[in-house]
Amino acid sequence: MNATNEIIDALSIDCVIFGFKDAAISILLVKHGQGVTKGQWALPGGWIMYNESIDDAAYRLLTAQTAVKNIYLEQYQAFGKVGRFPEKRVITICYYALVNIEKFELHAGGSVSQVDWFNIRNIPKMAFDHTEITKKCFSFLQHKIRHEPIGFNLLPKKFSLLQLQELYEAILDQKLDKPNFRRRLMKMNLLVSCDEKQKDVWHRAAQLYRFDKKSYDQLLDKGFSFEI
Amino acid sequence: MNATNEIIDALSIDCVIFGFKDAAISILLVKHGQGVTKGQWALPGGWIMYNESIDDAAYRLLTAQTAVKNIYLEQYQAFGKVGRFPEKRVITICYYALVNIEKFELHAGGSVSQVDWFNIRNIPKMAFDHTEITKKCFSFLQHKIRHEPIGFNLLPKKFSLLQLQELYEAILDQKLDKPNFRRRLMKMNLLVSCDEKQKDVWHRAAQLYRFDKKSYDQLLDKGFSFEI
DNA sequence: TCAAAAGTGTTTCAAGTACACCCATGA
């Protein structure tokens, strides 16, 4: 029986945190401040303790290294090729989350010397197999966002329809037709008007909406299927 | 550094193998022949060695315990709550596969005393959290099969359109319209006629088709998206 | 008054739904 505060051997966690800014998708990376990978960029992550669930471990590690907190991490999958980690055998479990960049101030913590956002189309060389993990996780996101309404997490609570459209265009890497995009979304009855308009814009102010999770859950029960 | 033939601590693999028979979905279970779970049904699985990838481990364990071989296992996800395994902390990685039941003769092997198929709507009490894993994995399958052409793996190489329809009806648990189902599938250009008809049927013999993976891959490149 | 984005209307065409129908075959 292991002591509960010990670390599990051969098993780690890595987090792919997606953000949205300037009409582009970014991911959150940390720079290692020690060890053989010192100075290299990598996904936030680390070791799991015997007395915590893997979900809890993912959240603890992310928060400690980047100061990003109060977000919902979801598991993607495990990566377990034999040579993926130097020196010893390590299998890693990958988590991901979609967040609104503006909500967070970043602070490097733990064994990490720096934290920053990187455009997904221009990510730096990364430690271990983190480039491969990131690419696969992004492909997974591109697929998932068309079938589930998870994109809203990348935006502020209140957003305009154009912001939402630009988000989809950034992730799917294709232009969408504005009138048709509007109609499709509105017809789903997932967006609720905030009775509020954009401020400090020099053009006509857009209506702001928020995602209505309750309606979505009700629709799900009736067999509704989100598709974009 | 660990010896390469040693087992990784705190990490296991479990396999959910789906089959199709008599218009119903089944899963493959093993009965434990030793240990504290002796006599209980469970998912095929076990421990990972230091010198094998997790994909290889899943295949090795499944084959050793059930004699099911030459199939493609895909990873679902890891389950890692603290109390899910008795006595010690174990995180398990779940794999799944879709197979044609008739292709396999089952033979219990390793620490397993019995192997059998169970209807998904009537699974026995299982060891550990395997019931929860099975349910989640089946939900995942129900979703996945509507967006990717993976169902064909549950059928013989050559199948009739009604067999395919019954498969979808079994998984999605709803009746489908025959003429419309036919047309939808045929229009996708994923099925190739085998120039062969059913034999030994007492009604009109149906045309047999096979899934054309090459065409599918080509269509994928062009942006095709499978939907049912 | 102009540029930029908000937001609406309309035509066209493809695709899904529902259901009636005929065909082939062995018991």
Add this chain to the structure above:
DNA sequence: TCATGGGTGTACTTGAAACACTTTTGA
């Protein structure tokens, strides 16, 4: 000849796509 599943035709309805258009607003 009848039951059973194989297979086709068609009218109806919905919904996506394309694009022209009007509205609002600050500079």
